Amino acid sequence: MNDKIISFIRELYGEQENLIPLHAPLFLGKEKAYLEHCVDTTFVSSVGKFVDQFEEMVTDYTGVAGAIACVNGTCALQAALTLSGVEPGDLVITQALSFVATANAISHCGAEPVFLDSDADTMGLSPKALKAFLEGETKPGANGPVLKATGQRVAAVVPMHVFGHSCQIEEIVSICSEWDVELVEDAAEALGSYRNDRHLGSFGRYGVLSFNGNKTITTGGGGMLLVNDPELIASARHKMTTAKLPHPWEFNHDQVAWNFRMPNINAALGCAQMEYLDDILASKRAVAMQYRDFFADIPEIHFYEDLPGSKGNYWLCAIGMKDKSARDQLLEEANGAGVMMRPVWRLLSDLPMYKNAMRDDLSVAEDLVNRVVNIPSSAQEKMIS
Template identity: 50%
Template sequence: MFDTLIEFIRDQYQTKDFIPLHAPVFSGREREYVLETIESTFVSSVGAFVDRFEQDMAKYTGSQRGVATVNGTAALHIALQLAGVKSGELVITQALTFVATCNAIAYCGAEPVFIDVDRHTLGLSPSALQSWLAENAILDADGLCRAKADNRIVRACVPMHTFGHPVELDLLVEVCTQWNLVLVEDAAESLGSFYKNRHTGTIGALGMLSFNGNKIITTGGGGMILTNEVLGARAKHLTTTAKKPHAYEYVHDEVGYNYRLPNLNAALGCAQLEQLEKFIEAKRALAGRYASLLQGSALQFVTEPADCRSNYWLNAVICESAAHRDALLAETNGKGVMTRPIWGLMNTSPTYSHCLKGDLSNSTWLESVVVNLPSSVLSEFLR
C-alpha cells in the first residue's frame, strides 16, 4: 500500500523531487502588491494594505471586525486577554494541539486544563468537557466557574479546529454557556472552513487565524483576531502598543503590545486572500482523491464532519497501529515524500505536565496513529 500511495502522491504533484508537506503558492498579484508597498515606503505597521487586509478578512469570514497581528500566537494571546483571562486562572483546551495554543494561555499567567477530543473531528469534545466540569467544577454565588480542587477560576474554553476540521461548535457553545465560560476559537488552521454555514472563528466571543508560511494562505508570518466591534477596537488598541491617536505626541494609556502586522506582510495577504477559494477547491479535490484511493485500505482517511465545509489544510490518515504509523512515516520520508505524525500531547510536555487534565483516551490513541500527508495546492488548479 505504501508504494501505491507514494506513486499516487508523485503523480498528483508531477515530480520526482522531494515533496513537502505544505508549500505556499504565489500565483496571483503578490509581487505587484509587495512592490507597491515598497514604492510607497510604508512597509511597517501603517499602510493601506493593513486596513484592506483586515476589512477583506472580516468580510470573507462574516466577522464584525478583523484585527491583524504579527502572528497567530499573538492573536490568541490578545483574544484571551479580551476574554478576561487573568494570572492564576484556568483555561480549558485540548491536549491534542500545537504548543502555541498552550503558550498563549501561559502568556496570560494562566494554566491550561487538558480535555479529550472527539475522533470524528480531532477537536475538543463537548461531552468530555461537560463530564470534566460536572465532576471537577462548581459555579459560585457570583456565577463564576471554579475548580473544586483549589477554587481557581475557570475563565475560558479554547477549542482548536484541527487540520481545518471544525469542532462541534453548537454543543460547545451550550456547555460554555451553562458553565459561564468564554468561548475563544483557535481557528489558526481553518481559514475557509465553515460550520453549519458559519465561518470558524466567528461563533465564539473571539476567534483567531494564522497566516504562517505553511497555512492555506500566508503573509510570511501573521495572524488575525476575529470578534465584534467593541472587542475589536480594544484589540486594535492593545496590539498597537496602546497608543492613543494624536497628530504627533506619543501617549500610551496602558500596557500594550507591539503585535502589529507590517504593511509589507499585509500586501502579501491581500493577494493571497484573492485566491483563497481557488486554493480550497484544489485542496478539497486532492482530499477527494486521497479518500477514493484509500477507501477499503488499512489507512482511514480523515474526512470533514457532518454539516461542515473543511478547508482540508492538512490531509490526515489514521493507521491501524503505532507500528503501522511508524512504518508509513519511515517509508514515505525515506523516499522523499514528506509525511509527519500528529503533535505529542501537551500534557506530556515538561512545560505543561503539571496541569489538570481529564481522561484523554481518544487523544492518546490519535497521537499514536495519525499521519499527515502532502497537502499543497495542486498546480493544475492554478492554470
C-alpha cells in the same frame, strides 16, 4: 501497501523524483506587485493600506464584526484570551491534542491550561469530556465556574479546529453558555472552514486565524484576531497597537498594551493571496477527494473527511493507520522516498513545561497520536493558473 501510497502521491502531484513537501505556499497573483508597492512607498511597517485592506477582506470573508491583523497566531490568541478576561492564576480548558501555541498563549496570560480529551472523528475538543469535567471538577462561582479543589476560576474554553476540520463547536458553545464561561476559538488552521455555513472562528466573542508559511494562505508570518462584537473592535485594536492615543506628534499611551500589529509588507502578501483563496480551497478539496477515493480501497486506513454539517478547508489531509507500528513504518518509508509526511503533535500534556498541568482522561487523544499521519496537502498550481 506503503509503496502504493507513495506512488499514488507522486502521481497525484506529477512529481516522480523531487521532494514533495507536506504543504507549500503558492504565489500566483499580485504578490510581487503589492510587495513592490510597499517598498516604493516605504510603507513596510504596521501602517499602510494593505493592513487595512487585509483586515477588511478577512472580515468580509469570515462574516465577523471585525478583524485585526496580528504578527502571528500565538499573539492573536494571547490577545483574545486577555481581552476575554483571562487573568493570572485562572484556568483555561483546552484539548491536549493541539499545536504548542495553544497552550503557550494560555501561559503568556499567566493562566494555567487544563487538558481534556478529543473526539475520535473530529480530533477536536470533546464536548462530552468538557461537560464531564465541568460537572465533576467545578462548581458555579460569582464569575463563572471554579475548581472545587482550589477555588481557581475557569476563565475560558479554547477548542482548536484540528487541520481545518470543525470540532463539535455548537455543542461546546452550548456548554460554555450554560456554565457562563468564555469561548475563544483557536481557528488558526481553519481559514475557509465552516460549520453549518458559519465560518469557524465566529462562534465566540473572539477567534483567531494563522497565516504562517505553511497555512492555506500565507503572509510569511502573521495571524488575525476575529472580533464578533462590533463594540469591542476599537478597544481591541487600540490595545494591540501600544495603546497610543491619536495625535500628530505626541507619544501618549493610556494603558499597558501590546505591539502586536502586522506589518504592511506581510499584509500585502495576504491581500494578494485572498484574491484567489477560493481557487486555492477548490484545489485543496480536489486533492482531498482524490485521497478519499484512493484510501476507500484500503480498509485498514481511515481518511479524515468532513462530517455532516461541516465543510473543512483540508489544510492538512490526515489518515489514521491501524496502529503505531504501521504509522512509524509509513513515516520512515515515505520520508525516505522524498514524500514528506509527519505524525500529529505530541500531546501538550506530555511536553516538559506542561507535565504538571491538570488533565483528564486522554485515551482518545493518545490513540490519535499513535496512529494519525499528515500527508502532502498543497494546492496544485495546475488547478488554479
